[in-house]
Amino acid sequence: YQGLAGRSTNEVLQLYAAHGQQMKFQRSSIVTQLHGAIKKRLKQDLKSLRSFALELSKDFQRQSKTCLYQVLAAVQGIQLQNEAMQMFQIKAFDLEQSLQEVTERYEKEKQKRKALHNSLIELRGNIRVHCRIRPLLPFDDAAGHSVSQDRQRNLSEKAAYAADDETVLVKCSRPGHASVNKTFQFERVYNDLESQDAVFADVAPLLTSLLDGYNVCIMAYGQTGSGKTYTMLGPQLEGNLAFAIEEESELGIIPRATQEVFRLISEKPPGSYWVEVSVVEVYNNEIFDLLAKDSYGKVLGVKRDVITTREGKSDVPLLTHETVENASEFLLLVKKGLQLRVTHPTLVHAHSSRSHLVVTLTITTVVFGDNFGTLWEDEQTSQKLNKEASCTFPQKIRDSKSTSSSRASSPVQLEATEKMKQVKTRLQLVDLAGSECVGMSGVTGAALRETSFINRSLSALADVLGAIAEQRAHVPYRNSKLTHLLQDSVGGDAKLLVMLCISPGQKYLTESMQSLGFGTRARQVQRGQVKKKTFSVLSKGK
Ligand code: ADP
Ligand code: MG
Numbered sequence: 001y002q003g004l005a006g007r008s009t010n011e012v013l014q015l016y017a018a019h020g021q022q023m024k025f026q027r028s029s030i031v032t033q034l035h036g037a038i039k040k041r042l043k044q045d046l047k048s049l050r051s052f053a054l055e056l057s058k059d060f061q062r063q064s065k066t067c068l069y070q071v072l073a074a075v076q077g078i079q080l081q082n083e084a085m086q087m088f089q090i091k092a093f094d095l096e097q098s099l100q101e102v103t104e105r106y107e108k109e110k111q112k113r114k115a116l117h118n119s120l121i122e123l124r125g126n127i128r129v130h131c132r133i134r135p136l137l138p139f140d141d142a143a144g145h146s147v148s149q150d151r152q153r154n155l156s157e158k159a160a161y162a163a164d165d166e167t168v169l170v171k172c173s174r175p176g177h178a179s180v181n182k183t184f185q186f187e188r189v190y191n192d193l194e195s196q197d198a199v200f201a202d203v204a205p206l207l208t209s210l211l212d213g214y215n216v217c218i219m220a221y222g223q224t225g226s227g228k229t230y231t232m233l234g235p236q237l238e239g240n241l242a243f244a245i246e247e248e249s250e251l252g253i254i255p256r257a258t259q260e261v262f263r264l265i266s267e268k269p270p271g272s273y274w275v276e277v278s279v280v281e282v283y284n285n286e287i288f289d290l291l292a293k294d295s296y297g298k299v300l301g302v303k304r305d306v307i308t309t310r311e312g313k314s315d316v317p318l319l320t321h322e323t324v325e326n327a328s329e330f331l332l333l334v335k336k337g338l339q340l341r342v343t344h345p346t347l348v349h350a351h352s353s354r355s356h357l358v359v360t361l362t363i364t365t366v367v368f369g370d371n372f373g374t375l376w377e378d379e380q381t382s383q384k385l386n387k388e389a390s391c392t393f394p395q396k397i398r399d400s401k402s403t404s405s406s407r408a409s410s411p412v413q414l415e416a417t418e419k420m421k422q423v424k425t426r427l428q429l430v431d432l433a434g435s436e437c438v439g440m441s442g443v444t445g446a447a448l449r450e451t452s453f454i455n456r457s458l459s460a461l462a463d464v465l466g467a468i469a470e471q472r473a474h475v476p477y478r479n480s481k482l483t484h485l486l487q488d489s490v491g492g493d494a495k496l497l498v499m500l501c502i503s504p505g506q507k508y509l510t511e512s513m514q515s516l517g518f519g520t521r522a523r524q525v526q527r528g529q530v531k532k533k534t535f536s537v538l539s540k541g542k
Helices: 009-124 149-155 196-211 228-232 245-250 253-266 327-338 379-389 393-401 445-469 481-485 506-524
Strands: 128-133 160-164 167-172 180-185 188-190 216-221 273-283 286-289 302-304 322-324 356-368 420-431 495-502 536-538
Touching: 128 160, 128 196, 128 506, 160 188, 167 506, 180 506, 188 196, 196 216, 196 245, 196 253, 196 420, 196 495, 216 228, 216 506, 228 253, 228 420, 228 495, 253 273, 253 327, 253 356, 253 420, 273 327, 273 445, 273 481, 286 481, 322 327, 327 356, 445 481, 445 506, 495 506
Parallel strands: 128 188, 128 495, 216 420, 216 495
Antiparallel strands: 160 167, 167 180, 273 286, 273 322, 273 356, 286 302, 356 420, 420 536
């Protein structure tokens, strides 16, 4: 402004305009500069943004690629797994199938082995032993005397099991000792759930043998309350004697065997067979005929004796043999006989029977004609002969037999018009008295006497088996009436089945071990080959 002093207005205006223009110029150059800087900066930013975006997209691509790979790998993995799974499934299926095949083959082999074992038993004359373990029952819990509660609980536990259908497993545990497992092998072992049906299924083949000409004996052995009577007859038979036919599924071996025998006979030509029954009780070493009647027809238990015949067979002279035509007739007779069976309550079980019961079915087969070349097995010829003869003769036999009271009144006494062949086979069904030792039953007086007779007869049975097993020259059959009576079945040519009955409870351990020991020894007895009965020739003059 000092330079302006003294200058004209025009000049001032010119100067002012020039200054304005200069300022404008300066400003525009600053703006240009700024613009350039901003532009540069923006360019830079854009560039870095672009490279960032590029980087980002590259990164994204990389990541998505990895993801894709991962997904692909996962899908592939799943596919592989699926394939593997399918392979496994196929393998499992194959394995299952081969397991089934192996099981089937095993079952077949087992059956074959059993059949072979049975033939071996037959060839050696071995005694078959089956073992039945009954279920735990309410009376197993009943408190015994002087036993602490803890011990009581232990005592009502199971100690005997069926490990499989041929093995019994016994857990022997004593207080303060580690329990020891013992196993016993038998021809067949029934667990506590197996029915009367299952038991009889294994007995039935013996009845076919019976009609094929073999003697058969089935005896139940075991302590009181172990299920002998249940197995042989059925439940509650002794109590109210109502082993009603309605309870078919509960029937024991004796009624079923009779039904089966009559069924088998019904398949044979009519009249060629007939069946007689005797019911005997061995009590205090005496034999009682439970079918003997007095002159009024009342059934009495008449004492009989057992003798050895000249042929070396045991026989009970004067023993009542009743002819029966069907199973119900038979059952009625057995029921009547059983009403006389001596029973005495012991501490073990209220319905314990203190005697041995022997029910015998004698089957006589008659064949007429001159053609005696027939073998028993020759079913066709035998049937032909039977048909020729069946119509008249057996009726005669029955008419004269129905009043008979002795085995001596066999067809030998009958008027035979032609030569005939006959064979008698015998089915003995035995319900032995309880095998427990005296101390266990806690009996005294008369009952103690009974028990000691029972013990003596059962040890006589064991002695007889021992003597046969050791092939001793003398077998002490006559040491007791029981062994004398059963001589032909035990030592002779009968197919013998011992049905061991076992109470599973811990408190019966000693008795169960005793029974299992008896069964094991019985199994080892070899008596030589079991013989088939052949026809004996009878004729008028004989
Ligand atoms: P035992 O004749 O050996 O003295 P029982 O046959 O009288 O013994 O059996 C004793 C009790 O056990 C009976 O009440 C009987 O019904 C029952 N019992 C035995 N065995 C069985 C079983 N397998 N299933 C069901 N109950 C049984
Ligand atoms: Mg009984």
